[in-house]
Amino acid sequence: MPAGLVISAPASGVGKTTLTLALARAWRSRGLKVQCFKSGPDYIDPAFHAAATSRASVNVDSWAMDRATIAHLVSRGSDADVVLAEGSMGLFDGVAARGVSGTGATADIAEMLGWPVVLVIDPSGQAQTAAAIAAGLRDYRAGVRLAGVVLNRVASPRHEDLVRRALNEVGIAVFGALPRHAEISLPKRHLGLVQAEEQAEIGKLIDEAARFVAEHVDLDAVLRSAADWSVRSATDGLNVTPPGQRIALARDAAFSFVYPHMLEAWRAAGAEISTFSPLADEAPDADADVCWLPGGYPELHAGKIAANARFRGGLRSFAETRPVHGECGGYMVLGAALTDADGVRHEMTGLLGLETSFAKRRMHLGYRLATLSGPMPGHQAGARLRGHEFHYSTILAQPDAPLAVVHDAAGAVIAETGSRRGHATGTFFHLIAEDR
Incomplete structure (x- = not known):
């Protein structure tokens, strides 16, 4: 025991x-x-x-x-x-x-x-x-x-x-x-x-x-x-729906903030995960049916991401026919531009219109409860998602249709609604669970 x-x-x-x-x-x-x-x-x-x-x-x-x-x-x-x-x-x-x-x-x-x-x-x-x-x-x-x-x-x-x-x-x-x-x-x-x-x-x-x-x-x-400690029955499992059957997951020093239980739940539900490195200028697997960009530290690697043409072109081609979702740092990379801490503006993938800046630092921290206004990979419109947001970027522009109505833990509506355009979606919060 x-x-x-x-x-x-x-x-x-x-x-x-x-x-x-x-x-x-x-x-x-x-x-x-x-x-x-x-x-x-x-x-x-x-x-x-x-x-x-x-x-x-x-x-x-x-x-x-x-x-x-x-x-x-x-x-x-x-x-x-x-x-x-x-x-x-x-x-x-x-x-x-x-x-x-x-x-x-x-x-x-x-x-x-x-x-x-x-x-x-x-x-x-x-x-x-x-x-x-x-x-x-x-x-x-x-x-x-x-x-x-x-x-x-x-x-x-x-x-x-x-x-x-x-x-x-x-x-x-x-x-x-x-x-x-x-x-x-x-x-x-x-x-x-x-x-x-x-x-x-x-x-x-x-x-x-x-x-x-x-x-x-x-x-x-x-x-x-x-x-x-006597382990109680745990037959219910996790209330997590994979975003697709074959998931291309960005994974390197710039894209690493993903909860382990989420990946395990995806695999337990039968999904296959293939990883690729944007920093190594790799594109998502062409055989995948969805691409997921987690958060991480893209602001520390913004120049390299902007220069990696194979990654950016491959992601854009992928998004022409299949869904792409980004969380926090991944969301920023899906946007139009990211300004680093030195004030240098770097062009990102442009799948969304989001522009963010680390030159104008502002801490965003706390739990988030989001009600989806439109679908995102693995979840339909109306789904209630629970997650957590932590970053120091400032939104310069967020022109696309909002992905969700987002509240903080106290129930206040916040401006970080996420975005959706075509097959691309993004959120500032990291998904933890969906309400049952």
Whole structure:
């Protein structure tokens, strides 16, 4: 029977990912089977989890997914010895309005699955106050159980002793304390961590994190705190319709933000996926019946994309007879032009009229509920799609017919409606699930 734990924190940037990767690799090195999940809509962390465990990781999201979908996804951990769900932001951070089965908070997943929480606490600039924060998180919501804490970035033995004593006084176990260790910091860029596939030394970095954590954290005590978990029936599967039978999927450093559970659901429904690289000037498979361009970092490669005539011409030819859909960065590449952070305008494929700029940066972040005004691959007009949007581009022009009426999690209508023209469609949000 697998044992489950949730790794969370009071806030972002405290060290959840590093601890998750280190625990996963350290236990795997002991011969245990470790399965990871990511709570929330982050599409970068699951690739790091896979690098640490050699098992695919997927997102579970209480705002976008119902309980049956979450149960189906976590059932992949039924053959593991230990299951780790890495949280997003702070433990109770979600949106104000409830979604399908919760607000998107990590605490929803912890309560739903009955897994205790290991908190990563960064006591920099404080001492006993760290115990007050941990105690407040422990007592904030009935049904969410705190297993203990791991202290991160401890300044000195005296600092550690002050914090440990305070946590002991409020009855909170301390599994270990990590001194500052810059060598295991994961590289970041504007949308979060640099992708695992872009880091040639990721294996060595995870090994070093595992060694460091094993030296300072009681791995056996953490493992004993995990809850035995009986996997519930997960026969319902995922409510995901493939966009076509044969899908040409753009896949490289500029087009990599696609949720793993979506690809698995497409394959489970019988779809075939062939990948191609726009950065390598490849065109979509001519035998495919639909082309899908995920998000990623096209703004970092805009000059190369603009210069790759075979890709652009092949995509235009494809779109003359078959549907092409782009998400976020993929949507921008389907547009007329993209202006990079230096203010240089690059011509894109022109299948849609969208023009975007990274010279005028504006953060767009949050859950999205879209009601389709017209069809897109895999979904008919009127379908209600749940997704997540995160980018720093500004819309300069969005002249085509809107693809959907889009609301944020609070119910407000937003301007990022997506577009449709001919066989081309695009959205700024990344699709997570369709309402059942």
